[in-house]
Amino acid sequence: MAAITAKMVAELRELTGLGMMECKKALVEADGDVKKAEEVLRIKSGNKASKMAGRTAAEGVIAAFISDDKKVGAIVEVNCETDFVGKDAGFIEFASAVAKAVAVANPADVEALAAVATDSGASVEDLRKAIIAKLGENMTLRRFVRYETAGQLATYLHGGKIGVLVDLEGGDEALGKDVAMHIAAAKPKSLDASGVDAELIETERRVAIERAKEAGKPEAMIEKIAEGTVQKFLKEVTLLSQPFVKDDKQTIEQLLKTNSAKVNAFALLVVGEGIEKKVVDYAAEVAAAAKL
Known part of the structure; x- marks a missing residue:
């Protein structure tokens, strides 16, 4: 079993916005793997998106x-x-x-x-x-x-x-x-589904399956539920499928078609996307460590 440090807990809290004890338990379950622990928390809490994705850090x-x-x-x-x-x-x-x-x-x-x-x-x-x-x-x-x-x-x-x-x-x-x-405003990840990272899609599918299992859904329905979740995710993150921010009655694809474009x-x-600028609060880190 990997040692769970205050720094690991703090990192997971930054990623998920969840409480310290929840993050510690998830890290224990994930044997210290922060990325896996984030996934565990998403499954258990329904947390849809990482706070890190939209955070400006530089x-x-x-x-x-x-x-x-x-x-x-x-x-x-x-x-x-x-x-x-x-x-x-x-x-x-x-x-x-x-x-x-x-x-x-x-x-x-x-x-x-x-x-x-x-x-x-x-x-x-x-x-x-x-x-x-x-x-x-x-x-x-x-x-x-x-x-x-x-x-x-x-x-x-x-x-x-x-x-x-x-x-x-x-x-x-x-x-x-x-x-x-x-x-x-909408920050799509790609033009259409073909441009979405396969690993992202697989993560959404895996999380949906585990959440369906935890919710006690029938085994025969789980794959269908997962596929529905993936399709919903793809509509949310692909430009052509997103509702136009100035008129949500039409998608971007429909807007373009109407304008022959x-x-x-x-x-x-x-700015700063993907860069984390650490601000170390030593007092808080020591206090957190004392509680672990």
Whole structure:
């Protein structure tokens, strides 16, 4: 049996939002495996989604650029250490210059992006070093997405923390903006079911089966219940199946069809997504450890 530490309990609490004792029991049942313990808690509590998924754990900004003809565009995530610097005009200007550099130069990756020349003539890396020297914080170019299309591109930025880039075929500028805003709000994982990670689907199925068993459902019904749960999950996380946020009487697929349009691809970036910035409260950790 693995030792259950206060740090493990705290991590599981962050992921699930559940009480310390519930998390400790789940970790014991999962023999210290935090991911498995999260699944155990979902089965027992009906907790549908991880708090971690929507949590911003690093500062910075999402910037975007689209060419005048709307054929080439990019969104980028640039990180810094504090929200104060994330709102600085110079930092935001730097991020915008990086987004344009990505669109124009089409670098292979973040490493190649560093050497790309910006409109000022200086490289992205030179600008990064200059803004670091000015503002006194470390800054990183984390990721970018670039599209080039025969259709038209649309973008939407929400508070500098969420950025969307949409490759739209047909429709008009207003439709592109509506779809981009919807993506920012509803955060779909993919265009349709074919793009959803198989591991995510399998997890939903496994959780549904275990919850059905715990609820005492007849064995003959369990697979049907699990399949229904998976299909519901897919409708919730795929763009085309989601109800349009501005008119939930129609799905995005119906909205596009009405406007003789289709989405070829989309990208959604959220500042700090997947990065956890630890703030250690030693007093709380010691107190929690004393209770284990």
